[in-house]
Amino acid sequence: MTDPLPLANRTPAGEPLLSLRHVGRTFGSVVALSNVTFDIRAGEVLGLVGDNGAGKSTIIKIISGMFPQTSGEVILEGKPRHWTSPQQALSAGIETVYQDVGLAATLSITANIFLGREVVRPGLLGRMGFLDNGAMSKVAQADTAKTGIRLPHLDTTVGNLSGGQRQAITIARSMSWARKLLILDEPTNHLGVPEVEELLRLIRHVRDEGVAVILISHTLAHVMAITDRIVVMRLGEVVAEHVTRESTTAAVVNDIVGATEAEIARSLN
Amino acid sequence: MADATTTSAPSPRSSSSLRSWLARRPLAKQQLLLLLGLAVIVGIFDVLNPGFLAADNISSILQDSTETILLAFAETLVIITGGIDISVGATLGLSGIIGSLVVVGLGQGGMMLGAFPSLVLGTLAALAVGVGVGLANGLMVTKARVTPFIATLAMLGVATGLTFVLTNGVDVSGLAPAVATWGNTVFLGILTFPILVTIILGVIVGLFLHGARFGRWTFAIGSNARAARGAGIPVQRHLIKIYVLAGLLSAVAGVLVVMRLGTGSPLEGANDELNAIASVVIGGASLFGGTGTIIGSLLGALIIGVIVNGLIVAGIQPYWQTVIIGMIIAVAVMMQERGRARD
Ligand SMILES: Nc1ncnc2c1ncn2[C@@H]1O[C@H](COP(=O)(O)OP(=O)(O)O)[C@@H](O)[C@H]1O
Ligand SMILES: [Mg+2]
Numbered sequence: 009m010t011d012p013l014p015l016a017n018r019t020p021a022g023e024p025l026l027s028l029r030h031v032g033r034t035f036g037s038v039v040a041l042s043n044v045t046f047d048i049r050a051g052e053v054l055g056l057v058g059d060n061g062a063g064k065s066t067i068i069k070i071i072s073g074m075f076p077q078t079s080g081e082v083i084l085e086g087k088p089r090h091w092t093s094p095q096q097a098l099s100a101g102i103e104t105v106y107q108d109v110g111l112a113a114t115l116s117i118t119a120n121i122f123l124g125r126e127v128v129r130p131g132l133l134g135r136m137g138f139l140d141n142g143a144m145s146k147v148a149q150a151d152t153a154k155t156g157i158r159l160p161h162l163d164t165t166v167g168n169l170s171g172g173q174r175q176a177i178t179i180a181r182s183m184s185w186a187r188k189l190l191i192l193d194e195p196t197n198h199l200g201v202p203e204v205e206e207l208l209r210l211i212r213h214v215r216d217e218g219v220a221v222i223l224i225s226h227t228l229a230h231v232m233a234i235t236d237r238i239v240v241m242r243l244g245e246v247v248a249e250h251v252t253r254e255s256t257t258a259a260v261v262n263d264i265v266g267a268t269e270a271e272i273a274r275s276l277n
Numbered sequence: 278m279a280d281a282t283t284t285s286a287p288s289p290r291s292s293s294s295l296r297s298w299l300a301r302r303p304l305a306k307q308q309l310l311l312l313l314g315l316a317v318i319v320g321i322f323d324v325l326n327p328g329f330l331a332a333d334n335i336s337s338i339l340q341d342s343t344e345t346i347l348l349a350f351a352e353t354l355v356i357i358t359g360g361i362d363i364s365v366g367a368t369l370g371l372s373g374i375i376g377s378l379v380v381v382g383l384g385q386g387g388m389m390l391g392a393f394p395s396l397v398l399g400t401l402a403a404l405a406v407g408v409g410v411g412l413a414n415g416l417m418v419t420k421a422r423v424t425p426f427i428a429t430l431a432m433l434g435v436a437t438g439l440t441f442v443l444t445n446g447v448d449v450s451g452l453a454p455a456v457a458t459w460g461n462t463v464f465l466g467i468l469t470f471p472i473l474v475t476i477i478l479g480v481i482v483g484l485f486l487h488g489a490r491f492g493r494w495t496f497a498i499g500s501n502a503r504a505a506r507g508a509g510i511p512v513q514r515h516l517i518k519i520y521v522l523a524g525l526l527s528a529v530a531g532v533l534v535v536m537r538l539g540t541g542s543p544l545e546g547a548n549d550e551l552n553a554i555a556s557v558v559i560g561g562a563s564l565f566g567g568t569g570t571i572i573g574s575l576l577g578a579l580i581i582g583v584i585v586n587g588l589i590v591a592g593i594q595p596y597w598q599t600v601i602i603g604m605i606i607a608v609a610v611m612m613q614e615r616g617r618a619r620d
Contacts, residue, residue, distance in 0.1 A: 074507065095509040109507050112500035114567035115493075123497055124508035126490045137490035 023086070025050045025188060025220050026071065031080035032244075033066055040066040041244045044080070050188070053211060053221045055231040055252070058241035058264055064224045065107050067241070068191045071222075072104035073097035084188075098124070101188035105178050105195050107224070113167035117159060118148040120166055121181045151184040152177075171198035179207060183214055190214055191222045196230065208234050228257050240264055304570060307561045311576040318580060322587035329590065336467035340537065342582030343471040344369070347530035348549055349556035349578040350482050350571060351523035356557050357486075358519055359499040359566025360418065360425030365527045366549030367436035368410045373531035374440050376403030377449040377541025385453045392453040403535075404528045410436060411524020415517030433550070440543045449541030457539025471533040478529065482522075483571035495519060499566025548599050552581050555602050558609040581605070 024047035033041040041063045048054045056064050070077045073091035082089045084100055091097050097104075111120045118141070127143045128134035148162050159173060166174060175198045182190055192211070196204050211221055211234055225231050231238060232252060240248040240263040248263035299306040323329040348365045355362040380399035385392035410432060417428035459470055486492035494515050497505040506512045534545050559577035562569025584605075585598055 072507075093509075093511070094507050095511065098509040104507070106507060109503045110501060112497045112504050112567070114500040115496060119493060119497075123493075123505065124510045126493055128490065137485070138488050139490060139493060 024048060024083075025085060027081075027083040028067070028071075029081040029083065031067065031070060031077045031082060033063075033070060033075075033078050039244055041070075041077075043245050044241070046239045046246055046249065048189070048220045048222060050220050051215055051218045052237070053215050053223060053235045055235035055238040056222055056224045056241065057226075057228065057231060057238060057260065061243075062241040063244040064241055065193055066244075068104060068193055068222060068224065069106075071097065071189070072102055072106075072191060074106075095124075098185075101186070102191065103182040103186035103189070104191040105175075105182050105193060107193040107197070111166045111174055111178060113165070115166060117152075117162040117164055117166060117169075117177055118144050120177060121148045121151060121162075121184075123181075125185070152180050172200060172203060175199055176203065179210070183210055186214060186219050189220045189222070191224075193224045194226065195223070196225060196227060204230065228260060232257055232260075242266060304561075304573075308570070308572055308576065311560065311573060311580070315576055315580050315583065318583050318587070322583065322590070326587070326590045329587070332466055333463075334586075334590075336463055336469065336472075338579075338582055338586045339467065339472050340461070340469050341586060342578055343475040343533055343537075344530050344549065345552045345556060345581055346475050346575060346578040347478065347526050347533070348553035349560070349574040350479060351526035351530075352550070352553040352557045353560070353562060353569050353571060353574040354482070354486070354495060354519050355425065355523050356554075356562050356564060357495050357499045357566060357569045358516060359502070360516075360519075361554070361564070362414065362425065362429045362520065362523050363550045363554075364410065364414060364429040364432035364436060365523060365553050366546035366551075367433045367440070368407055368524055368527035368546070369531040369534065369549060370543060370546030371410070371436040371440045371531070372403040372406040372528035373535045373545055374443055374449060374541045374543055375406050376400060376532055377452060377535055378443060379403075380453075380456075381449060381451045392455060396453075396456070400532050403532045404525060407524040407526070407528025407531070408521055409524070410527075411521035412517065414524065415520030418520065419513040419516050437547070440546075444541075444543040446543055448543070452535070452539055452541070454539065456536055460533070460536025460539065471537060474529065474533060478526065479571060479575060482526075486571055491518075496567055499568075501567075551599055551602050551606070552578070552585075555606045555609070556581050558606055558613065561613075563613060564610065 027047045028044050031041060031044040032039070044063070044067050046054070056067070058064055069075060070082060070091075073094040073096050076090050076092055082091070084102075089096075089100075094104075112123060115123070122144045126137075127140045127147070129138050129140045134140070145162055152159055152162070159177070160169070166177065169177075175195065179192070179195055182192075190211075195207060199207065208230065211223065215221055223231065223235060235252045238250040238252055238255065238260055239246055240250070240260060242264070247266075248260075250260055250263075299309070319330065328334060348369065351365050352362055376399040378399075379402040380392075380395045383395035383398060385395055414425075414429055414432055417423045417431070418425050421428075423431075461469060463469055486495065494505065494510050497508070497510060498512055498515060502512055531546070535541050538545070556577035557569060557574045558564065559580055560570065560573030560575070561577075562573065581602060584601065588598060588601070589595065
């Protein structure tokens with residue numbers, strides 16, 4: 009991780025790190041996103057909420073380079089971007105924990121943590137791509153220890169681990185590599201209560217180092233507890249934005265389901 | 278992420294027996310079992326055919342197996358990525374034929390260097406065929422999104438067809454006798470040029486596959502291609518490389534076959550993909566991708582080679598070979614599936 013930014017840079021007054029302007033995405037005739045506009049600043053935690061199918065995962069996959077937008081602009085540090093591979097977003101300092109991608113099950117924990125960024129030996133061997141497994145083990149050990157995750161030996165094949173352990177590895181990997189933006193899509197899946205507490209602590213830690221965080225979660229209690237702002241999506245559009253400390257869970261829920269539905273729900277109670 | 282993460286099998290520290298050492302090293306265990314299996318099969322044939330273990334017969338088994346071994350290396354790379362290449366045998370055939378045609382066409386009676394320049398050009402032409410076939414396979418699989426089985430099935434048809442179009446089904450004869458001499462001269466007791474090339478390529482492929490980033494990415498793609506892409510690995514480019522290498526290794530095998538036989542035969546390579554796939558699955562690779570070793574595939578290919586040689590020595594009708602190897606594939610995959618179900 010890079011040097012922590014001064015706290016002043018975290019105030020909403022600064023230039024946004026990332027801006028989305030009228031971003032749209034279609035898959036054939038399916039309109040997954042029609043009009044998404046929001047900003048995020050360094051050192052800010054942004055909650056992204058909405059019903060299933062609202063388009064949350066689609067928007068973060070555009071930000072992380074999984075596929076490009078079909079309309080609108082993605083602007084990172086003032087420059088418009090149109091990423092066609094995750095490699096581009098990764099080298100721009102954006103790390104993502106995907107909801108539905110997972111790890112390479114037949115590789116070890118260490119191999120997964122360094123996937124795509126393997127450390128090679130010095131000299132000619134390194135130029136031919138020969139791996140420095142010792143160096144990677146050491147760093148992986150330090151990374152996972154720092155994040156408070158307890159794991160079996162790091163040579164263990166990931167396929168032998170539980171869902172929670174795998175999720176912990178995915179999170180540890182993204183946290184230790186994130187330089188500018190960390191995206192977490194439903195990261196609490198498979199995690200127990202103590203693990204979730206640990207995750208929230210880690211998010212604060214990354215934020216304090218000046219990294220921006222986008223958190224997608226269905227558990228509004230977590231979102232209310234940790235975010236600075238909340239963007240609500242419905243049917244591929246941003247429908248509301250809340251400053252977390254000035255808002256309430258009920259108000260956010262209202263926007264998620266749409267006021268009319270909320271009124272129906274209330275009248276049924 | 279505090280507790281609940283230490284539930285994996287505790288290491289059996291108490292006993293330092295071979296059994297517990299092997300339990301922690303499933304690959305070593307698998308390879309020891311393969312070695313044991315090979316020893317048993319060799320033992321059986323040695324009892325049935327005295328003289329089976331003589332140095333010259335071992336050399337001839339190795340010599341005949343180089344084809345299967347090299348194709349198995351090619352197939353290992355592709356299978357680890359979660360794909361399959363059923364065009365390796367046809368590529369071997371086509372590259373051998375084009376190489377032979379180039380040599381014969383250029384003539385082998387150069388004024389100062391004899392057959393040497395045309396042999397070099399013929400070899401290069403053969404290798405270029407392998408690269409071209411592999412590139413076409415790789416592009417079909419990645420850019421055109423054709424499943425590997427169908428893409429390489431199409432290539433099997435094209436390459437086999439071209440082989441027969443170019444030869445009319447007749448051997449390419451007229452290669453300098455030196456070719457077969459170089460291909461079959463035994464040195465250091467059991468080595469030949471084809472065996473030496475196979476050993477060298479096996480070491481190189483094995484080192485890069487198991488020790489370098491090249492291999493790490495190959496396994497990652499077969500294990501979870503989306504995760505590999507998400508981690509920034511250029512998945513399509515890497516897959517194209519893999520298919521090109523598979524084509525290249527098949528072409529090397531094609532050149533070596535011509536050297537062994539001293540003539541270019543359009544029948545060479547037919548059904549060889551069966552032996553290659555059998556070797557790889559016997560060697561422990563999963564057809565689902567993400568696992569496999571060069572040593573395992575080598576041992577698998579040697580088992581196939583010994584069985585084929587043993588059947589010939591025992592005087593069994595050669596058409597039984599594909600029957601037996603087909604059954605071996607089925608049994609090996611079924612055993613893998615049972616192992617997977619137990620996990
Ligand atoms: N690859 C795809 N092909 C077709 N439709 C897709 C694809 N990805 C997402 N969608 C559609 O886009 C919409 C938004 O999905 P998603 O972003 O996963 O929602 P969320 O993460 O908010 O639950 C859904 O209607 C989904 O079916
Ligand atoms: Mg989602």
